[in-house]
Amino acid sequence: MPTQLLDNHGRPLDYVRIAVTDRCNLRCTYCMPAEGIQYVPRQQLLTFEEILRLVQILAKMGVKKVRLTGGEPFLRKDFMKLLEALAQMEGIEHIHLTTNGILTTPHIPALKELGISGVNLSLDTLDRERFKTLTRRDELEKVLLCLDELVSSGIPTKLNAVIMAGQNTQDVVPLARLAEEMPIAVRFIEEMPFNGQGFTPEQKPWTHRQIQTALEEAFPGLEQIPAGPNSTSRIFAAPALTGKLGIIPAFSRTFCGSCNRIRITAKGLLKTCLYDDGVLDLRALVRSDASDQDLEAAFLKAFGNRAKDGFEAEKRRNDSQSVSESMSTIGG
Numbered sequence: 001m002p003t004q005l006l007d008n009h010g011r012p013l014d015y016v017r018i019a020v021t022d023r024c025n026l027r028c029t030y031c032m033p034a035e036g037i038q039y040v041p042r043q044q045l046l047t048f049e050e051i052l053r054l055v056q057i058l059a060k061m062g063v064k065k066v067r068l069t070g071g072e073p074f075l076r077k078d079f080m081k082l083l084e085a086l087a088q089m090e091g092i093e094h095i096h097l098t099t100n101g102i103l104t105t106p107h108i109p110a111l112k113e114l115g116i117s118g119v120n121l122s123l124d125t126l127d128r129e130r131f132k133t134l135t136r137r138d139e140l141e142k143v144l145l146c147l148d149e150l151v152s153s154g155i156p157t158k159l160n161a162v163i164m165a166g167q168n169t170q171d172v173v174p175l176a177r178l179a180e181e182m183p184i185a186v187r188f189i190e191e192m193p194f195n196g197q198g199f200t201p202e203q204k205p206w207t208h209r210q211i212q213t214a215l216e217e218a219f220p221g222l223e224q225i226p227a228g229p230n231s232t233s234r235i236f237a238a239p240a241l242t243g244k245l246g247i248i249p250a251f252s253r254t255f256c257g258s259c260n261r262i263r264i265t266a267k268g269l270l271k272t273c274l275y276d277d278g279v280l281d282l283r284a285l286v287r288s289d290a291s292d293q294d295l296e297a298a299f300l301k302a303f304g305n306r307a308k309d310g311f312e313a314e315k316r317r318n319d320s321q322s323v324s325e326s327m328s329t330i331g332g
C-alpha cells in the first residue's frame with residue numbers, strides 16, 4: 001500500500017515546493033523592492049545533499065511531487081544536477097519547475113530528456129514597456145523565446161501572471177489569447193503582500209471575480225471545468241481556446257480546504273501554509289546530529305498542527321509580524 005500522509009484536518013500532503021535560492025535576476029515590483037532583498041548568505045542555503053535528504057525522507061512519508069522554485073532557480077550553480085538527482089529518486093513521480101525564463105531556454109532539451117512533468121513560466125504582460133516597469137528589467141524577448149521553445153518541446157507549460165490593480169489589468173485578455181493557438185494554461189494570480197514590504201493601507205488587490213469578468217467578456221462560452229483534486233486554480237475552457245485559462249485566488253484564499261502543499265524556503269524553513277512564517281527550522285535540524293527518524297518525527301509534529309486555512313496561519317505568525325517577506329524566499 002502506498003503511504004498517504006495526512007495533516008490534522010485530514011488533507012493529504014503529497015507535494016513539496018522548494019525555493020533553491022532567493023536570488024533573482026528580475027526585480028518584480030510585487031515580489032521585491034527595487035534594491036532587492038537581503039539575500040541569505042550562500043552557506044546558509046540548503047546544500048543539494050541536504051535538499052535530497054529531506055526530499056527522500058518526505059518521499060518515504062508519501063510525498064510524490066516536487067516543485068523547484070526560488071528566487072530564480074537557474075541562478076543556483078549546477079541546478080540541473082539537482083533536477084537529475086531528483087528524477088532518479090524513488091517515490092518522486094513528478095518534478096515541476098517555476099522560472100522567469102531568462103536563463104531557461106538552453107536547458108529545455110535537458111529538461112525534456114529528464115522527463116520533467118511541467119514548467120510554470122512567469123509573465124505578467126506582453127507589452128515591453130510594462131514588462132520593464134513590472135520587472136525593472138528589459139528582458140521580455142528572452143521570456144517570449146523561452147515560451148516558444150517550451151511549447152515546441154512539448155513540455156506541459158503553464159503561464160503565471162500576477163494581476164495588479166492600476167498596473168496590468170489591461171493585460172489579462174492579451175495574455176489569455178496566447179491560449180488560442182498554444183496548448184498552454186494561462187493562469188491569473190491575485191496579488192499577495194509578499195513583496196518585501198507588505199501592502200500599503202490603501203492597496204486593494206484585483207480580485208479573482210474581476211479577472212473572471214474580463215475573461216467572460218472576451219471569450220464567449222467560457223466555462224469552468226473540473227480541476228485536479230488539489231488544484232489551487234479554477235480552470236476554464238472556451239470554444240476559441242486550444243489551451244486553458246486559470247484563476248488563482250491566492251489572496252482571497254478560497255482553496256485552503258484541499259491544499260496538499262508544503263514548502264521549504266530558501267532559508268531552510270518548513271512552511272505548512274503560504275501565509276505562516278515558518279513552522280520548523282529544517283536547516284538547523286539537518287545540520288545537527290538529527291537522524292532521519294528524528295527528522296520524520298519533526299515533520300509529523302508540524303503536519304499534525306497545520307493551520308486550517310491561510311487566515312488562521314496568518315493569525316498564528318510570531319511577533320505579530322504582518323505578511324511582508326519577499327516571495328523570492330518562499331518560492332510562490
Ligand code: SAM
Pocket residue numbers: 024030031069070071072073098099100120121122160161162189190191192193194195250327328331332
Ligand atoms: N523566479 C521564478 C518566477 O518568477 O517564476 C520563481 C519564483 S517566483 C517567487 C514564483 C511565483 O510567485 C511567480 O509565478 C510569481 O509571479 C509569483 N509571485 C511572486 N510574488 C507574488 C505576489 N506578491 N503575489 C502573487 N504571486 C507572486
Ligand code: SF4
Pocket residue numbers: 024025026027028031032070071072100122327328
Ligand atoms: Fe524574481 Fe520570480 Fe520574484 Fe520576479 S517573481 S522577482 S522573477 S523571484
